[in-house]
Amino acid sequence: MAIVSPRASARGYKPAPLDWGNPREWMREIAEVANGALEGKINATGTFTLAANVLTTTVKDRRCGPNSGIFLCPTTSNAGAETGIFFSSRGVKSGGVPSFVVNHLNDAAADRSFTYLLIG
DSSP states (O other): OEEEOHHHHSOSSOOOOSOOSSHHHHHHHHHHHHHHHHTTOOSOEEEEEOOTTSSEEEEEOTTOOTTOEEEEEEOSHHHHHOOOOEEEEEEEEETTEEEEEEEOOOOOOSOOEEEEEEEO
16 A cells, blocks of 8 residues: 655755845845754655555655665554564655555554654
């Protein structure tokens, strides 16, 4: 089952502007984005829930590549009890969108939710 993270396509923090009419304002905007990045505001997170009664869950995220590091934080007690999770592929396109495949236990629990950090 493919899951598209709502945060994978929406930006939580504004990107640095590529061009601006007023050079002084442009520099201020770039400085705000750079300072935000130093505080960890880097648009690198997403959420997903493991699919029930199957062994894999595909998470679509346009930022994912073959060398991406994916770090999980369980957000429910059933997710915290999940063991043996590993990623069998990263950056492979699923329906035209880069994705990663989460391998997990075949469990009927439908509330195994995670927040993830995607770097690289």
